[in-house]
Amino acid sequence: MNLRQLILRRSLNAFITILLIMVVNFILFRMMPADPAVLLTQRGPHTPDDIVEQNRKYFGLDKPLYEQFALYMVNTLIGRWGYSYDERSHLVLNLVMEKLSWTLLLVGTTTIITIFVGIAIGVWAAYKRGKPFDVASTGIGIFFYSIPTFFFGIILGLVFARWYPIFPAGGVLDIRLAPVWPLTFEKIIDILDHMFLPSITLTIGYLAGISLVMRGSLTDVLTEDYITTARAKGLTDRQMLRRHARPNAMLPMVSLVALNFAFVVGGAYQTEYVFSYDGIGLLTVKAVFSSDFPVLQAIFFIGGVAVVLANLIADFIIYYLDPRIKVS
Amino acid sequence: MGRDSSRKTHASPGAREGAWAVRREQLRFLKQRLVTTARMFLKNRMGVAGLIILVFFLQLAVFAPLWAPYNPDPILRPTGDPDEDRLGGRLAPPNATFLFGTDNQRRDVLSRVIFGSRISLAVGFAASAVSMGLGTLIGLVAGFWGGWRDELIMRITDVFLSLPFLVFAIIVAAILGQINLWQIVIVIGITFWAGTARLVRSQVLSLKERQFVERSKALGSGDLHLVARHIFPNVVPIIFAEAILTIALAILTESTLSFLGLGPQDQLTWGRLLEDAFNFQALESDNPWFMFMPGLCLVTVIVGFTFTGYALDDVLNPKLRKR
Numbered sequence: 001m002n003l004r005q006l007i008l009r010r011s012l013n014a015f016i017t018i019l020l021i022m023v024v025n026f027i028l029f030r031m032m033p034a035d036p037a038v039l040l041t042q043r044g045p046h047t048p049d050d051i052v053e054q055n056r057k058y059f060g061l062d063k064p065l066y067e068q069f070a071l072y073m074v075n076t077l078i079g080r081w082g083y084s085y086d087e088r089s090h091l092v093l094n095l096v097m098e099k100l101s102w103t104l105l106l107v108g109t110t111t112i113i114t115i116f117v118g119i120a121i122g123v124w125a126a127y128k129r130g131k132p133f134d135v136a137s138t139g140i141g142i143f144f145y146s147i148p149t150f151f152f153g154i155i156l157g158l159v160f161a162r163w164y165p166i167f168p169a170g171g172v173l174d175i176r177l178a179p180v181w182p183l184t185f186e187k188i189i190d191i192l193d194h195m196f197l198p199s200i201t202l203t204i205g206y207l208a209g210i211s212l213v214m215r216g217s218l219t220d221v222l223t224e225d226y227i228t229t230a231r232a233k234g235l236t237d238r239q240m241l242r243r244h245a246r247p248n249a250m251l252p253m254v255s256l257v258a259l260n261f262a263f264v265v266g267g268a269y270q271t272e273y274v275f276s277y278d279g280i281g282l283l284t285v286k287a288v289f290s291s292d293f294p295v296l297q298a299i300f301f302i303g304g305v306a307v308v309l310a311n312l313i314a315d316f317i318i319y320y321l322d323p324r325i326k327v328s
Numbered sequence: 329m330g331r332d333s334s335r336k337t338h339a340s341p342g343a344r345e346g347a348w349a350v351r352r353e354q355l356r357f358l359k360q361r362l363v364t365t366a367r368m369f370l371k372n373r374m375g376v377a378g379l380i381i382l383v384f385f386l387q388l389a390v391f392a393p394l395w396a397p398y399n400p401d402p403i404l405r406p407t408g409d410p411d412e413d414r415l416g417g418r419l420a421p422p423n424a425t426f427l428f429g430t431d432n433q434r435r436d437v438l439s440r441v442i443f444g445s446r447i448s449l450a451v452g453f454a455a456s457a458v459s460m461g462l463g464t465l466i467g468l469v470a471g472f473w474g475g476w477r478d479e480l481i482m483r484i485t486d487v488f489l490s491l492p493f494l495v496f497a498i499i500v501a502a503i504l505g506q507i508n509l510w511q512i513v514i515v516i517g518i519t520f521w522a523g524t525a526r527l528v529r530s531q532v533l534s535l536k537e538r539q540f541v542e543r544s545k546a547l548g549s550g551d552l553h554l555v556a557r558h559i560f561p562n563v564v565p566i567i568f569a570e571a572i573l574t575i576a577l578a579i580l581t582e583s584t585l586s587f588l589g590l591g592p593q594d595q596l597t598w599g600r601l602l603e604d605a606f607n608f609q610a611l612e613s614d615n616p617w618f619m620f621m622p623g624l625c626l627v628t629v630i631v632g633f634t635f636t637g638y639a640l641d642d643v644l645n646p647k648l649r650k651r
Contacts, residue, residue, distance in 0.1 A: 017486040031503045146630035148580055150587055151623045296495055303492030
């Protein structure tokens with residue numbers, strides 16, 4: 001199989017997966033016990049009795065299931081995701097996009113910090129295998145990895161927002177500075193201030209995932225013959241690590257980082273919930289509590305597609321970086 | 329059993345005895361392997377630490393009624409004596425009678441944490457078992473029989489690996505109605521099986537090409553025999569370590585769902601305790617231990633499973649064990 005066939009095949013698979021996600025999304029929400037026509041109807045003292053039936057007709061819920069399915073597929077693809085049950089004036093698409101931008105800001109920053117710090121720790125631990133630094137960083141890493149994110153967030157919030165009120169306890173922007181646009185320097189500082197504790201919480205949660213994989217991958221690479229060659233030709237350890245070992249050990253990182261990122265697009269919900277950070281995770285939890293199905297359906301779709309696309313992109317990067325795949 | 333390859337290699341008048349000899353030899357080999365594995369595991373300090381934690385919490389869960397000083401459920405009623413009441417009052421700080429104080433409903437926190445370990449651990453084990461069973465079975469089918477089954481299964485695992493887990497669990501919970509203990513086990517189980525299926529499949533694919541499988545096939549072994557006697561036993565070490573790690577993941581997931589108020593409402597789990605404490609802002613009350621204790625236990629148990637899992641993986645699947 002040459003590279004072009006490989007890429008075509010991977011893309012086709014990703015496409016099928018997205019279609020299947022849409023099918024699952026349709027089926028699951030049809031299996032809900034609640035009747036959407038009833039949920040969509042607000043009742044007042046003067047509403048006509050047949051309002052539920054009118055709504056059923058209006059939203060196409062009286063059509064046969066296959067027609068509804070076709071309608072759903074088309075609407076999902078062109079972004080007609082309907083209205084939120086909770087905030088009826090809000091289009092789901094706008095709502096989700098607005099929250100998504102906050103989450104991306106938080107997750108993007110966190111991912112960059114995590115990658116740099118995590119790789120540094122992993123490289124050093126692999127280089128010093130079995131030494132105190134390795135044992136300590138692995139042990140401490142697993143410890144922090146094991147703390148439930150919400151619990152760690154609560155403790156951080158307690159210490160740095162209540163006991164020593166250095167940072168704000170929650171939200172994305174001080175209410176006095178709203179709205180966000182037009183952006184001023186003061187607002188940027190305030191947004192960063194609000195982001196600090198949530199991003200520390202997320203970083204601690206993901207750091208060990210990155211550093212442990214980096215350590216494992218580099219340990220593998222360090223046993224390869226070309227490392228012995230590099231040593232034999234007189235390179236210092238530092239040169240050997242930077243030029244020969246680290247680039248090769250980075251390959252597994254590509255998929256890991258992509259996957260981490262994509263999953264968090266689906267919602268850093270624990271962190272956002274604890275710090276009431278106004279992103280897509282908080283929206284998810286709120287939508288769950290109020291059974292806001294159109295919003296949940298949209299998040300389900302976006303979250304799934306994000307993972308599929310991230311995997312696809314990661315694979316393409318690996319095909320590009322790793323010449324062995326082109327040969328085989 | 330008629331197609332047993334070991335018997336065919338000893339096709340002499342003493343065939344039956346030969347088969348027994350082979351079986352005995354296999355058992356001896358298995359025992360030896362277990363002993364070496366145990367020895368190597370005991371040399372791994374991380375693994376031993378994890379195992380000690382696990383043994384402690386497992387016996388705590390099993391013998392909860394012996395350890396817990398009080399009944400976790402009934403509300404400790406005021407007695408009328410002001411000293412007694414302060415002792416066992418609402419949100420009492422830790423004291424000699426109630427080692428970790430009391431919660432917002434005058435219940436003993438220590439006893440609640442001890443009893444909470446039972447269901448948290450049980451859910452972890454059960455959910456891991458469901459996910460491993462499903463994943464192994466599906467992975468074996470995909471890897472061994474391949475073809476269109478493999479394609480189909482891979483597409484399905486793709487979907488399961490891509491879905492945002494929380495939303496999925498919530499929707500399933502909503503479809504099921506009020507979630508109970510079994511349902512949360514199933515929800516967690518069907519969320520994590522896909523990863524295991526992938527792992528097993530890739531292992532089976534490489535095993536299939538190995539010589540001992542070819543040899544057995546040449547001797548006339550059927551598919552089921554091959555899978556049961558040659559493929560599956562070689563998959564076990566990999567899924568064993570994975571199972572331990574999945575227990576940690578399942579416990580974490582259950583507590584997260586419970587914390588968000590999506591767990592079984594009538595069950596006492598650590599996640600439930602944390603949710604109660606969070607809702608009553610326990611950390612700012614007189615007795616922050618109400619929140620710290622379940623959290624600390626949760627972290628310790630998950631560390632225990634993770635340490636044990638990593639150490640087992642190191643011992644059972646040795647590919648990195650060289651300088």
